[in-house]
Amino acid sequence: MANGNGKVGLKERVSQAADHVRTSQVWSSIFRPGSPFRAGYTDSPRNRSYVIMNNVLYHLHPVKVKRHAVRLSYTLCLGGLSFFLFILLTITGIFLMFYYRPTSPQAYLDIQALATDVAFGQLVRNLHRWGAHLMVLTVFLHMARVFYHGAYKPPREFNWVVGIVLLVLTLLLSFTGYLLPWDQLALWAVTVGSNMGAYAPVIGDQVSFALIGGVQITPDTLLRWYVLHVLFLPFIIVIFMAVHFWRVRKDGGISGPL
Amino acid sequence: MAGLPEHLLRRSAEARAKAEGRDVEEVLAELKGEAPPAPKEPAAGPEPAPAPAAPAAGPGRDLDAESAATGVPVPLLQRAMEGRARREGKPVPAMAGAPASAPAATAPAAAPAAAAAPAAAPAIPDGVTTQRLLTVVKAGAIQQVKSSPQDKVSVWPHLLAIEFVALMVVTAGLIIFSVFVDAPLLEFANFNEQPNPSKAPWYFLGLQELLSYFDPQVAGVIIPTFGMIGLAIIPYVDKNPSVRPSDRKLAIMVFSFFVFASAVLTIYGSFFRGPGFNFSFPWVDGIFFDF
Known part of the structure; x- marks a missing residue:
């Protein structure tokens, strides 16, 4: 199309370029058939199915769900938000790992430096901390929501148990992260918290010794909990999350209406 | 042949007629225990069985020989004979080996078959179970399982759009909150100076609150351990299959009690505990709590 000047307008050029990209081999190899980003996408029942079936999201969602399940008031998105917060915490956590050394006193100084020396350092640290507290809350609320809907009943009994494991792992992740700033708040909150565990009969002392790497919290504990926080516990929780999501699909999707 | 649908009988008769090269109507009549159609009567002459003649229904009828001649199993012949006798109001002929059903059959002769x-x-x-018919049923007839229609919607775009908006809202809220509220960072960790009060992270403050009332073994170990185990075994304890709240009053009450109790303990431990972990009003002595 030419405009009044007999020249090809900018709008047309852009649209032509976009068409060229969207029909290229690279583009169509990335976006599988049914993708809304693919050239020639039309909104049809068939394509709506393909969007999910040809997408990695097929691991999480079926092609169709019961109508009541999409109502916001049914799930309040709590499970999905917990998962999303986990991803957010992973991203911000990786960012923080670039600037953090789990030794004393470097740990504390590095946290201080986040506020002064690192671009967006304080913001990312805030996101990480508030996101973590929010995740504890959403996981707990998700559990309550599932209980009040009776969604733990057969065939979903085992997935409820997996969910309880995820709740415990979430608390442990939060608790191990609590020590890392290595300030007075971290040190003494963790001291109080882990002293409670030390009262466990028979194994209490051994568990406590293994967890904090000694009879009391020392800089060695910092390294130990750092590894637990950034590597071990995320590894375990991802496995349980995979089972959890898989069982949601296999146990019949989201639970029925009340 | 009481209870057998006509079309099954016919199918069976057609198959046999094809196999034996006979007329379908004739076989069908035989199966039903009726006389073969009139035009075929002469053809059936050599064999005495299907003939409507009185001697055929006589007591001396040799079913084994008939069976051998026609290929029709003895029980079928016998049942055909009984049926015919009933219709005609005659006593069922006694046969060797077959228990006499004659006296029973004569009385209701006027009644329908x-x-x-x-x-x-x-x-x-x-106590003896008898089998009536062995037949081949086409798969289509028994595998018509219709799933009851459910009210469903496509995940794309309905659910994904909602999820996307939810993620955006939470992310935006979190970023805005993080811009204005900084994560706490107190002084450098000092092993020789314990702050007063020292509090655990907020999600453990309910337990720390319990420490004020119970022995550490109870508050720190037994209650949380049994709490988690108790949560995990809920599905195996609650056998009530209903999900309607009105059917689950006890379960909801018990669960709500524990949720409420832990919320109260957590809030109490967070905001109403001052120096020495003693009771204090947050609006009088200030808040001794850090996130």
Whole structure:
């Protein structure tokens, strides 16, 4: 199309370029058939199915769900938000790992430096901390929501148990992260918290010794909990999350209406 | 042949007629225990069985020989004979080896055949199961499982759009909150100076609150351990299959009690505990709590 000047307008050029990209081999190899980003996408029942079936999201969602399940008031998105917060915490956590050394006193100084020396350092640290507290809350609320809907009943009994494991792992992740700033708040909150565990009969002392790497919290504990926080516990929780999501699909999707 | 649908009989007759090279109507009549159609009567002459003549229904009828001649199994012939006898109001001929059902069959002779059938039943000894028919049923007839239609919507775009908006809202809220509220960072960790009060992270403050009332073994170990185990076994304890709140009053009450109790303890431990972990009003002595 030419405009009044007999020249090809900018709008047309852009649209032509976009068409060229969207029909290229690279583009169509990335976006599988049914993708809304693919050239020639039309909104049809068939394509709506393909969007999910040809997408990695097929691991999480079926092609169709019961109508009541999409109502916001049914799930309040709590499970999905917990998962999303986990991803957010992973991203911000990786960012923080670039600037953090789990030794004393470097740990504390590095946290201080986040506020002064690192671009967006304080913001990312805030996101990480508030996101973590929010995740504890959403996981707990998700559990309550599932209980009040009776969604733990057969065939979903085992997935409820997996969910309880995820709740415990979430608390442990939060608790191990609590020590890392290595300030007075971290040190003494963790001291109080882990002293409670030390009262466990028979194994209490051994568990406590293994967890904090000694009879009391020392800089060695910092390294130990750092590894637990950034590597071990995320590894375990991802496995349980995979089972959890898989069982949601296999146990019949989201639970029925009340 | 009481209880057999006509089309099954016909299918069976067609198959046999094809196999034996006979007329379908003839076989069908034989199966039903009726006389073959009139035009075929002469053709059936050599064999005495299907002939409507009186001697055929006589007591001396040799079913084994008939069976051998026609290929029709003896029980079928016998049942055909009984049926015909009932219709005609005659006593069922006695046969070698077959228990006499004659006395029973004579009385309800005027009744329809269907009513007469149970009358002949006592001929089968108690506790013996008899098989009526073995037939081939096409798969389509027995595999018509219709899933009941459900009200469903496509995940794309309905659910994904909602999820996307939810993620955006939470992310935006979190970023805005993080811009204005900084994560706490107190002084450098000092092993020689314990702050007063020292509090655990907020999600453990309910337990720390319990420490004020119970022995550490109870508050720090037994209650949380049994709490988690108790949560995990809920599905195996609660056998009530209903998900309607009105059917689950006890379960909801018990669960809500524990949720409420832990919320109260957590809030109490967070905001109403001052120096020495003693009771204090947050609006009088200030808040001794850090996130």
